[in-house]
Structure formats: C-alpha cells, structure tokens
Amino acid sequence: MLSLQFLVTAFVVVIAPGTGVVYTLAIGLGRGRAASIWAAFGCTVGIVPHLLAATLGLAAVLHTSAVLFNVVKIAGVAYLLWLAWSALMSGGAMRVEPRNQAEAGWVTARRGALINILNPKLSIFFLSLLTPFLSGNPETATAEILLLGGVFMAMTFAVFVLYGLFAATARDWLLASERAMRWLNRGFALAFAALAGRLALERA
Template sequence: MISLQFLLTAFVVVVAPGTGVVYTLAIGLGQGRRAAFWAALGCTFGIVPHLAAAVLGLAAVLHTSALLFQLVKFAGVAYLLWLAWQALRGGGALRISADRKAPEPWAITRRGALINILNPKLSIFFLALLPPFLSGAPESATAEMLLLGAVFMIMTFAVFVLYGAFAASARDMILSSERAMRWFNRSFAAIFAALGARLALERA
C-alpha cells in the first residue's frame, strides 16, 4: 500500500510545477512566508473534493460526462485568467508591491483551494494514480484510498510550504527593485494565462 514506489511517484507529482506551485510562489514573493503557508494550505484542501470523487466513483462520471467536464474545466480557465489579471492590475490580489497590505489568511486559502477544486483533471488523476497501489482487497479499498490520498496531501502541503518559504526568502531582494517587481508581476500573469490556455485544451 504505502510503498516506496508510491512515495516516489507522489513526490514527483507534487514537486512538478503546476498551478498550485505557481500560486504559492507568487504569494510567497508578494506577501511573505506566513501568507505562503496559507496558500499551501488552501492548495492542499483543494485536493479533498477530487480525492472524495475518486473514492466515491464520481471521477468516472466526470470522465464520461463531456458536459460536466467542460463546465468545470472552463470555470477553472476563467479563474486562472482572473488570477493573471490580479497579477497585473494595480492593487490586484497577486500583484507584488512594496506598499501593499496583505489580505486575510482566509482569502489566500480560499483562492488556493479554488485553483485545485476547479481543475477537473485532478479527479481523474486520483482515479488513475491510487488503484495500482491498493492491496486488492475489496473490503478495505475505500480505507486504503483515503490513506494514500491523505499521504499525498501531507506531501503536497510540506513541499508547497518549502516552495513558499524559498520564495519568501527572496522577497526583500525583489521588493528593493521596481524593475524586478514589474518583471515578476508580468511573468506570473503570463504563467497563469498559459496554464489557463493549457487547461482549456484538456480533454476528459
């Protein structure tokens, strides 16, 4: 069940840059270590609905229902484009600025959770990732999937916190340069827009 192969597979998936990583880095750079912690927590909680969908079999429904998949997908695309706009506009939630007031932890956590909740591929990902590592006993399959999912979430949180701490450590250097702040704001906006475009091209 919780084998070395599973841990390595999960670690590779978690470490790979994605929307959650980009969001946590942006928050760490723009608002510091504490804010990055809440961003990591939000991204981790955003996994819960997809894990539940995989355990309950709803991910298979999402996979076979083109309309449902498209609805969730384009909601996710719209949200990523909104985040791109927030990185560009003055006073935006993701804009890096030396004189901005940090938002409430709840707002940071909520945005991080929505990033993952509105990604329909995560449910299908869990449906594909977890079953190969189950023992094969039908009576314990649900408990085993929940345990593996919990381990995946713990790894996600730990890695994202490290990403955020790394970004926060570079915060002072970034804030001391107007040019660097402009470059990072534009870069994060472009990355979120690109991730939105990639999600728009995804198929169930």
C-alpha cells in the same frame, strides 16, 4: 500500500511545477511567509473534493460526462485568467508589490483551494494515480485510497510550504528592484495565462 514506489511517484508529482506551485510562489513573494503557508494550506484543501470523488467513483462520472467536465473546466480557465489579470492590475490580489494590502489568511487559502477545485482533471488524475497502489481487496479499497490520498496531501502541504518560504526569503531582495517586480508580475501573469490555456485544451 505505502510502498517506496508510491512515495517516490507522489513526491515527483508534488514537486513538479503546476498551478498550485505558481500560486504559492506568487503569494510568498507578494505577501511573505505567513501568507505563503496559508496558500499552501488552501491548495492542499483543494485536493479533498477530488480525493473524495476518486473514492466515491465520481471521477468516472466526470470522465464520461463531457458537459459536466466542460462546465468545471470553463470555470477553472476563467479563474486562472482572472489570476493572470490580478497579477498585472495595480493592487491586484496576485500582484507583487512592496506594500501589498493585508488580507485575511482564509482569503488567501480560499483562492488556493479554488485553483484545485476548479480543475476537473484532478479527480481523474487521483483515480489513475492511486489505483495501481491498491491491494485489490474491495473491502479495504476505500480505506486504502483515503490513506494514500492523505499521504499525498501531507506531502503536498510540506513541499508547497517549502516553496512558499523560499519565495518569501527572496522577497526583500527582489522588491528592492522595480524592474524585477515588473518582470515578476508579467511572469506570473504569463504563467497563469499559460496554465489556463493548457486547461482549456484538456479533454475528459
């Protein structure tokens, strides 16, 4: 089950820049170390519904139901566009500023969780990622999926924390330049908008 091939595959998937990485970097730069850890935690928790869907076979239902897939997808696109707007809006949740208004850690985590929860492709992704590494024994399939999924989540949290801490370390240097802050906010807004566009083009 926990083969080297799975660990390498999972690691490559986790470190690849995606919505969760962009979110964690933005939070690390905008709000510091503690907030970036909450962001990593939220993104990791957002994996749970998709892992359960893959375990219970709901991913196949999502894959075959165009209506359900599109409902979740549209919500996800709208949410990413809101994040893009909040990176540009003064006082926005995703805006990088020297003195961002403090927010509770669970709010930061909830925002990160929603990013993953509202991506319908993740359920199908988990089904396709984990299936090749199962033993083929129906009696242990559920336990194997949960184990592999748990390892993937632990790896996600660890890597995202490192991303967030790296961003938080660069925070003081970058916030010293108003020009750098302007381009950071534009860059994050563009990244979230691009991710929304990519999600909008996804098909079940």
